[in-house]
Amino acid sequence: MADDKPKRVTDIGPPHYEKFLPPVIKDNYGKWKYHEILKPGVMVHYGHSGDKLFTVRAASPRLMSIDKMRDFADLADKYCDGYLRFTSRNNVEFLLTDESKIDPLIEDLKALNHPVGGLGNSISNIVHTQGWVHCHSAATDASGIVKAVMDEMYEYFSEMKLPAKIRIALACCLNMCGAVHCSDIAILGIHRRPPRIDHNTLERLCEIPLVTSSCPTAAIRPTTTPEGKKSVEVIEEQCMFCANCYTVCPSMPLNDPLNDGVSIWVGGKVSNARTAPMFSKLAIPFIPNNPPRWPEVTDAIKNIVEVWAANARKYERIGEWINRITYPKFFEMTGIEFQKEHIDDFKFAGLTYHRTAQLVR
Amino acid sequence: MADDKPKRVTDIGPPHYEKFLPPVIKDNYGKWKYHEILKPGVMVHYGHSGDKLFTVRAASPRLMSIDKMRDFADLADKYCDGYLRFTSRNNVEFLLTDESKIDPLIEDLKALNHPVGGLGNSISNIVHTQGWVHCHSAATDASGIVKAVMDEMYEYFSEMKLPAKIRIALACCLNMCGAVHCSDIAILGIHRRPPRIDHNTLERLCEIPLVTSSCPTAAIRPTTTPEGKKSVEVIEEQCMFCANCYTVCPSMPLNDPLNDGVSIWVGGKVSNARTAPMFSKLAIPFIPNNPPRWPEVTDAIKNIVEVWAANARKYERIGEWINRITYPKFFEMTGIEFQKEHIDDFKFAGLTYHRTAQLVR
């Protein structure tokens, strides 16, 4: 019993953040005046005090070895008195007070293969998930596609030549741990084959009522196999591959090499700037998995980004641009084929129907 | 049998419209160039030919005696070579070619108590329905409220001093024969008491399975009365008074003097001009019936119109204005109380929740 053991430390919570703040931040906490982006990946914040804080933002693969952690620690010691941070999109940021150290730091980062950028009107790092590296649910890999896409999009990370920010996110299954649902471009792993049922283990591993009630389309019914085992069956036409059954029951995997793949979504955003937050919308229903470089995925994304970049107005994020030009133009300009899958048929479907005569030609 | 009788004429359809078109229209059919509003209720259309067609629009109560029909016919003979028409909002329009006849016509119309107006940025006639004059379903009267409101709004019909058009519509029950759901201001008769069941007639007059399935909230269950009659019962908390059960079953009336009344809706539109068509939104959940002049209803409408008129930009219809200023401001500026009833709880409710931090102060 816990009581018998030597006292364990629990519920201490994370270390207090103040321990990790550099003096310039402590001094100017809540007293910053404005900032400027000096060049790709480099910005300066001016305090009301007159103090300056320089930030150098560098890419990270997110999946990092402890060796890389130590490399970063070394760089922080060398240039920033040991202070650094990570961003909400998994970039690493070095916090400097000495402007002259910026360029040497950037050189060192480049030598470590960590490009600097992602600030301002650029493509920042791709928020993503586990994929085949760690998750049982994955319909595709995560880190691999991210690497392939960012290799291709590199110039848009390390320069600031886009009309606005682009936030790309990836989730390897519909659980959407990458919360891709409000991204400028979302890459979403999807299954396309109904669960296959392991009747041998199901009764043992799963609660049948929980399984049947987990299905949003009521596609799952209890059944008894010819051998007399209690199990379930799936009405395949009613399945839309959400995998919620699999989440509650390991005996119903949907993973399938021939039918798993990737869908592409566009036009979401999170910020409240200009327009309210928006969900991403389906652009390409399905692209088969093609490791290691998923060329069809990278091409599709490059195409969307470049058509947008060539046509959008300043500060117009992808969703804002499409809302101005309308979706028919988006499909026309990108050459993406409009298919039945694009038409919503879930519960709010009716509200997506085009209920106005306002149409472009 | 039909075959035995002398041959009846059927399925001839309406008379061909050409019979009723004045020569100036036949000559310029499809060849109009532009129009101008000359003064309230009077406009001129110029043909490419150089011809001019003057229109004088006058109010009508819609519910008209044949005597009034004959009055209109006389006026048409006197001023328009016998040609006139009605509009999609039940106004009457006299079609003239002789500009000098306009003012005398207007005088005659005024003498008959038919004010001229409704063109341009004004309030036109109220589209409405039968009410207590003819319909069994009515939760309020139609013509009476229309008369009371238009008496009050008269100046906005006969002058053009509003920022944009206002279309008001009235329907006396949720069937919405006045199709009020896309009106700048809608007056909607509503019930607030669940159906009362006439167990004596129900089995005879209604099909019980049809009745139970008619209820969108599944509030109706089959039952057998203590006297052994087959009937239904209503779970009152689940009833939202739509009266669909009453439509399919006369033994379930909802009409109730204490609980019937009127709700007010705002911000709908139909045209595709500027913004896409919009549904009207609930402004005031309930005002009791107060015949003959429904003063609370007329006050409420006058208030909304005047707050809008004082604050909207040119061409900004009520819904467009509110979308700019946001609903919290609308409630604040009109002094209308926000209540639980305003919050949607039907199937698309979630989409009406305010899913952004964009808020006015």
Added chain:
Amino acid sequence: MANLPNTPKLDELTKGPWPSFVSEIKRAAERSDMCKDLLGLLERSYNEKIGHWKHGGIVGVMGYGGGVIGRYTDLPEEFPNISHFHTLRINQPAGWFYTSEALRTLADIWEKHGSGLTNMHGSTGDIIFLGTRTEELEPTFADLTAAGFDLGGSGSDMRTPSACCGKARCEWACYDTMKACYDTTMRYQDELHRPMFPYKWKFKFAGCPNDCVASIARADISVIGTWRDDIKIDQAEVKNYADAGLDIFDDVVLNCPGKCMKWDGNTLEIDNDYCRHCMHCINVMPKALAPGDKRGATVLIGAKAPIIEGALLSSVVIPFIDIDEEYEEFCDIIERMQDIWSEEGKNRERVGEFIQRVGMGNFFEAAEIDLIPEMVTHPRENPYIFFEDYYEEGDEEEEEE
């Protein structure tokens, strides 16, 4: 004849500037006992705050399943003259144009057979003859057909189509609304008079996106005129509007939903590729701007009032059709959709609700209509896609089953 009943409440409504329906009933009541009883009944409703009509029974004229609304008071002892008080719906001439002669003919028929009260018009568009007895229905009908009029729709049939005045009196009409309305009415006489559908089936024809018959909100089939070439601009007239005080920038350019206009104080530029054909700029400057020459219509489907799944607006089926020239093709498409709904729609399920139930993609596929992005404002937001095929092991990877 009895005296007019005492109606102090209603009499209040004879005052004021707006024309009074009470005065109309009173006037008709001078020669009609029905109207006297109606006044009495209505005064009673005004006192009791409740209507006094019963659910209609099925009444009508021979061979027709619609066009008459049966109505009976629940106080027949007190108001015997309106113990029956049925309504006839008479199909209006397209665009609601009349001659004085036609109006008098209608008045005469109704004087002979009914209460002498009408609605000009009902909210679907019909001429409404308000109140008569069952035995007068057939004679009224005979006189109407003799005068060239016929009944409109009611029940689960095609309803009386209606149209804006269109080419008759509007420079913006992009197709011949009145002709389309008339032709449609004539083509579907059987559907109009004999209920054969799951529920009502309404058509409205508007000549341009201003939609002066509210078709997008009120018709199962909404036909809205539009154009596909450039907006015509007379720059000199634009300048005249500006000189006359129109703030072209604030009132026009800023209101353009396509954000495709530019005004430099002298010239108005429109990037027509992004024009949404909303009409606003044209509405504001009718002398300077006009729809282009390549005119036609957008066809939309599915509007309805709220009962039972919530109100719907129509949504796009055909983005552009030159309906004046391609009327047969229009009918063909409509009929394909109508057939699927009639066969598979549930009782009292409007086509708009049917489409939502079966899914827009499935519906159009069944009607053999191409799926195009114009049909949706945006593609789906949820990832719950019903892919119809999957590969089986052993399939060629290239080949779907």
Added chain:
Amino acid sequence: MANLPNTPKLDELTKGPWPSFVSEIKRAAERSDMCKDLLGLLERSYNEKIGHWKHGGIVGVMGYGGGVIGRYTDLPEEFPNISHFHTLRINQPAGWFYTSEALRTLADIWEKHGSGLTNMHGSTGDIIFLGTRTEELEPTFADLTAAGFDLGGSGSDMRTPSACCGKARCEWACYDTMKACYDTTMRYQDELHRPMFPYKWKFKFAGCPNDCVASIARADISVIGTWRDDIKIDQAEVKNYADAGLDIFDDVVLNCPGKCMKWDGNTLEIDNDYCRHCMHCINVMPKALAPGDKRGATVLIGAKAPIIEGALLSSVVIPFIDIDEEYEEFCDIIERMQDIWSEEGKNRERVGEFIQRVGMGNFFEAAEIDLIPEMVTHPRENPYIFFEDYYEEGDEEEEEE
């Protein structure tokens, strides 16, 4: 130690300008057999196009119900070193600030107990230690707590809250996000470590409406900074931006959702009564504009990913609260909502889905939160109103029952 496996497919991903996760795994594999097997397994997935992980079992550290994700490969014979490959979620310091020392401490602990692979950070915000055996969990935990770190959330508990850098490095922070995040994390240690809710319960703190932690899309409780007085304007700096080439009219005024700005070429006017606090104008001219001094936050509830009723964004509960000063009140409101959801929510029903099921009005009423128009973008469009009371005959007309 075994050799690195042959991974031609993965090796492709060591090329190119973007930092490579494969290179990271390979580097870690130099000292970790787990990572060698991981490379082999992953190469196999790349060849077979399928993952090789099994559903996790329940593993964890003593007394905690969350913080560890159990993971086992389905090919344990071939890849025995990753037969267990569990993940630890470690609560990050607020704002993700570190010292080099802290990073090295973490690295040392993970070198000792696990694969040496991490995610900096997981998408909820935790430090992720990726891959270890069951028996290493407790020792890792002991070393972590000794170093001042603790586990984050998983399962049906409160999840690790996260915050943007806020006042630490941003001029726009309208409240102290990192403090609010830390205080919340500390206050709810029990809820964070011991699953007690119907489902997960996430908090994110963003300092202004730019929402740099995506709180409105990803947190059940989204706290977004805002202000209530006027935007501060330095007109000279505005002019400088204009002179430097910014098109203030096109790029700022036209993008204002409140349509409340005017620019005459010299002065920028803002009608602050209609400002929606969207941040756009401030974003574009940080040197000239700034949020006002009356700062605080908007609190929203209910965002989540699609499973199962569709994705949700959070919606407004409290339009404005000075959370730095009124933190207790904030917690009190949150706890009232949390209690209702925990008591009445179904298993695996996020609070956003719960609110939709029971109705927003009912939910807030139960939580004793005033109903205000800020909670909805617009009032209902359908007339299906559940009035709660009606008059009975005999009631005074003035009095509801």
